Amino acid sequence: MFNRYSSDEIELKNAASQDLKTDEKDNKSNGCLRNGRKYLTTYLQEGNIHGLKYLAERRTAIEKIWWLIALIVALYGCITLILLTYKKWETSPVIVSFATKETPIFDIPFPTVTICPEVKSRTTIFNYTDILYKKQDGVKLDNQTELQFAYMSEICTFHKELKYPVPKYFDNSIYDFYQDVSPNFYDDVSDCMFMGSNYNCSDIFKPIVVDEGLCYAFNLLDRSDMLNDNVAVYKNLHKMSDQKAAWSLNEGYTSLKGRDIYPKRALYAGALFSLELKFKVEDKNLDFTCGTSIQGYKIQIHQPSMLPRPKNQHFRIPLDQSVIAAVMPNMITTSEAVKNYSPSRRKCYFSSERTLKYFKTYTQQNCQIECITNYTLHECGCVDFYMPREANTPICGTPMKGCVKKADDDRLEAGINAQLSEKMGLKYEPTRAYKQTLVCDCMPECTFMSYIVENSQSDWDWERKYQMDRNSPSYNKSTTHMSYLQVFFKSNQFITSDRNELYGVTDFLANFGGLLGLFTGFSALSLVEILYFLTLRIICNIKLYGRRHWYGEDK
Incomplete structure (x- = not known):
């Protein structure tokens, strides 16, 4: 059988068929684009976002350019403000404000008073x-x-x-x-009073070793309530009470007991309900080569769950002076809603989020003490005599004093250099000490309490006072010095500060939606409308008008 077509005719036939397919494909593509433009025009005309319908109308080019520029400016302003709102929500989600009602001093403990003799x-x-x-x-x-x-x-x-x-x-x-x-502290202090009642000074002041050496603390938490079981405490040091503490920084007082509760709390404010005591210093024991030339006592007032460091924070009671310390509590509480944020965003820790190696309660100062302890142990193989330690950890001797001081200086200098570099926009190469500080991450505690102290002092002619009192022992001012301290709350109530959400999720959505509505008229129904035009309307149009007219009915 012979082929009825020549090769040239076959090639012409194939080319014609190919051109026909191409034309059909182009027509189909053009049809899709045409239908898409019609469908977009329908949305622009019927949608409820402001300004879009003017772009779909048969108007002059200048009018369309006008509305296009207006839409671009509105979108730019809207997006810019939304980004600023989001940045504020992301970086500063927490705000500290004053509480709406006052807190009675009966709800918090009387401050811890740590006394360190200069002798x-x-x-x-x-x-x-x-x-x-x-x-x-x-x-x-x-x-x-x-x-x-x-x-x-x-x-x-x-x-x-x-x-x-x-x-x-x-x-x-x-x-x-x-x-x-x-010097025997209990021989040198006398007339101890608290809340108008007389106390034996040895019953309310207990020995403790801090960076100033041997000091004595009133109303400090016992070692069993402050320190973990792995901390080695020598003999009677830091033994404050046999009772279990009925107060914690986060929960406050958990018992309804009054005057005899531990730690002690004030019943009323004012000088009549104060802690007061008198100090005696023998002139022969004064030593002007050990420490500074200022004699007397160093006093630190702090909250009971914080280990004192009087070398860094203190005020003085000079010889032959009367010192009055009026105390006003400073307390910050944190709402439960703030717990939903990460510590890095709220810039504080709840005690349940941070566990320390040596302390049962997280405070920023306890964390800092533990940080320098760990760094000193890492650098020197020992710790300073006042630092918390385990039983097998050696105490640094005097030949290691240079290493101990260098460890403390390096850590402080690294932190300062990093902060200055960040502030000036310079690149900072982290040192080993700075990396250790970052590991410590000693942010403030979310529930924070401190005491603002206002001091006043005056000369005390104690010699004449004792001369006029027949029952008082006679002292000679040339061989003995006396001082007086009185600590009390200024008022019966104080205003706390509350750490709350600046923007919650609801607040952020309200701001986000408000900005969209202000600039574009966009709402939740606008989003539903967009989804409707992208999905359900197309499907229904295909059923009503067929695939070739999925854009809908011609207007």
């Missing part, structure tokens, strides 16, 4: 000045005296030019030494 040793037991002069003159001392001088150098002015032929690490005998040589 660190009795001259009859250990004469620091005499031993210092011998060391400076090159006099050879026995091993026991060298060790005792090294102990005193931990709390007195450190003379790095002197040699300290003592072990690198100390043991617990350093605490025994401080208790043996320091």
Whole structure:
């Protein structure tokens, strides 16, 4: 059988068929575009977003350009304000404002009063000045005296030019030494009163070791309520009460007991309901080479769950002076809604979110003490005598004093340099100390409490007072010095601050929707309308008018 068509005819037939298919494809594509334009025109004419219908009308070009520019400007302004609102919600979601009602002082504990004598040793037991002069003159001392001088150098002015032929690490005998040589606090304080009642001073003031050496604290939480079980505490130090604390920073008082509750709280404000006591200092024990030349006592007033650091924060009670401290609480509480934000956004920690190695309660200062303790242990292999530690952790001896000081200085300097670099927009290369500080992440506690103290002082002619009192012991002002301290609340109520949401999710959506409505007239139904035009209307148009006329009925 022969083919009826030549090869040229077959090629012409194939080309014609290909052109026909191409034309059909172009017509179909053009039809889709035409239908799409018609459908878009329908939305622009019937949609409820302001200004769009003017772009679909048969108007002059200048009118359409006018409305196009107006729409672009409105969208730009709307998007800009929405981004600013979102940035504010993201970076500062929490605001601190005053509470709507006052809080009675009965709801919070009376402040902890930590007292540190400037006299660190009795001259009859250990004469620091005499031993210092011998060391400076090159006099050879026995091993026991060298060790005792090294102990005193931990709390007195450190003379790095002197040699300290003592072990690198100390043991617990350093605490025994401080208790043996320091003036008997309970002999030197008298007339202790609280809330108008007389107390034995030894019952309300308990010994504690801090960065100033051996000090005495009133109304501080017991070691069982403040420190974890892994912390080694020597003998009777930091033993405040046999009771279980009925107060915590986050929950407040959990018991309805009154005057005898622990920690103690004030019943009323004013000088009649204060903590007051008198101090005595023997002139022969004054030592102007150990520490500063200012004699008397250092006082730190703080909340009961915070470990004191009087070397950093204190006010003084000079000799022969009467000092009055009027206290006003400063407290910040945090609403439950703020818990939904991450700590990095709200800039604080709830106690349930942070657990510390040495402390049961999270506070910023407790965290900072633990941070420098861990860094010192990492750098020096030991910790300073006042730092919390485990039983097997060595105490840094005087030969390690330089390492301890360098660790503290490096950590502080790294933090300051990082903050300055960030403020000036400079690149900061993190040091090992700064990385350790970042690991600590010691942000403030969400429930915060402190005490604002207003001091006043005046000369106290105590000698004449005791001369006129027949029942008082006679003291000679040339050999004895007396001082007086009184601490009380200024008022019966105080205003707390509340940490609340600046923008919740509802507030943000309201702002977001309000801006869209203001600039474009957009609403929730506008979104429903857009979804309707993209889905359901197309499907229904196909059923009503067929696939070729899915855009709908011609107008």
